[in-house]
Amino acid sequence: MTRLIVLIYVCLSFAPIARADDRLVRLAAPAELVESGFLKHLLPRFSLKTQVRVQIVSAGQMHDIALGPDGTPVFTGSDVTWHLLVLAPQHPGVQRFTKWLDSEVGQRTITSYAPDEVQMFTLPQDTGAVVADLQFTGDAVEGRAVSRQMCGRCHVVTQTERMNAIGSTPSFFVLRTLGNWADRFQAFYVLNPHPSFTQVEGVTAPFAQNRPPPIVPIEITLDQLEAILAYVAGLEPADLGAPLQHQ
Incomplete structure (x- = not known):
């Protein structure tokens, strides 16, 4: 019995421990993008679907992802293509965010931002592809x-x-x-x-x-x-x- 207790203790000691910040992703973004209001449109919708919160951090602060000129192109607006640079590829929240951005729902969220009924962003090299409607699975x-x-x-x-x-x-x-x-x-x-x-x-x-x-x-x-x-x-x-x- 004693050996069994010791074995369980050893197994638990080496079990992976969930990170406290798995559901928090830190995003660095230029002031012009933040001030456009686009991120206030985009990020809450991602959190709604995934329960992962994205926190915008100031320049120079530690971050997991960044929007800017480097990385994978994700959307285009005002003749500028914005890229997503992933600095923490193993972060579960980052993985969910990048997957969501590339999904039909994420792409629809990007293209649906239209203050004053004017569409602000398109997909990179957008050819007018139709994105699926949102589906709500709640009760x-x-x-x-x-x-x-x-x-x-x-x-x-x-x-x-x-x-x-x-x-x-x-x-x-x-x-x-x-x-x-x-x-x-x-x-x-x-x-x-x-x-x-x-x-x-x-x-x-x-x-x-x-x-x-x-x-x-x-x-x-x-x-x-x-x-x-x-x-x-x-x-x-x-x-x-x-x-x-x-x-």
Whole structure:
């Protein structure tokens, strides 16, 4: 019996230990790319699918990947082709990020960034290939319940609760008419006013101590957000009688 205990102890001693930062990838990117807003569009969608958080670091800080002139071309914008340079190829989070960027979903995310309805980035040597639509695998029933609990205080989220929301906020049915509704829902927590009172587990940074949320905060997981997306995907868009004009 003693020998068996010793053997188990030895095996456990040599077992691989999961790195604490396997779900954190540090990205170095030029200021012009950060200021374009593109990374705020791209990175939350990657985190949603993988639960791996990408942290943008300042120049000179230690990083796992970098966007710039060196590496593998990943997207093109303003006559500049941006490359991804991998400095930690064995990092599990880096491997998931590079695989996701090269996937149909990742490529669609890149090409769908269109502030003011103007597409900002294309794929390198893009020939207009069609990228597959996003598929949401969450539980739509759970998504309805989470939407009522967390979003219903401001938005109309079901047909039977039209009097329980703030009149100035669009309903889920109106939002569903937008061509980029999925993008908006996937990254709602970076769109004002949500950042001031929303926390997404494993994605958003904690609230600053000197800037507490102005209302009771929303605390949500990525699985719950995926469930909301599945619920909204099944909603019938509102009949507005004409294309919705939005900013």
